[in-house]
Amino acid sequence: MANRPTTTRRPTASRPSAVRRRSFGSVRIAFLDREMAITELTEAAHRLLDQDDRVIAIGLFGSLAxxxxxxxxxxxxxxxLREHPHPRWFDRIPEYSDPFTGTSLPVEVFPYTWDELVRMASQRGFLRTILRELIPLGGEADLWHRLREMGAET
Incomplete structure (x- = not known):
């Protein structure tokens, strides 16, 4: 399944996990510390932004958002992304998944160039849904607003 994003692996035991587990006798309860998960992803996003000049902005969407x-x-x-030498977005997945390896949650990345995002913003569907729920994690936060406006114009 070539165009299915890969998911990063589970965290190592070296840092606290956003997935918390509690035991009450024979009952075990697991819950997600959403705030901790978003903080951890924001830190990883800022590291990626510092390391890769092609990255313009990173945003969280989906159930966690x-x-x-x-x-x-x-x-x-x-x-x-500003640009990328790989013409297909799914060929970029391994490169942009690696910086999020070791976070508490598995991560699926969707690395698109600005031109690709602009094209998608003018169409109904995937990107418009994402932009409604997206939480900026780092980079140029106004980029997401500009894309929303482009989508609203069509």
Whole structure:
């Protein structure tokens, strides 16, 4: 399945996890610390922005952004790039998944160039839905607003 984003692996035990587990006798409860998960993803996003000049902005969307994530959920990240030598977005996934390896949640990245995002903003569907729920994690936050406006114009 070539165009399915890869998901980063589970965290190492070296840092606290956003997925919390509690035991009450024979009952085990797992819950997601949403605030901790978003903080951890924001820190990783800022590291990526510092390391890669092609990255313009990173935003969180999906169940974690909406607030209905479960402990088994992943984090969906939209990554806006100035440009990239790989013409197909899914060929960029491994490069942009690596910086999020070791976070508490598995991460799926969607690395698109600015030109690709502009084209998608003019169409109904995927990107318009994402932009409604997106939480900026770093970079040029006004980029997401500009894309929303482009979508509203069509």
């Amino acid at each position: 909406r607030g209905d994530a479960l402990p088994s959920s992943d984090a969906d990240l939209l990554i806006a």
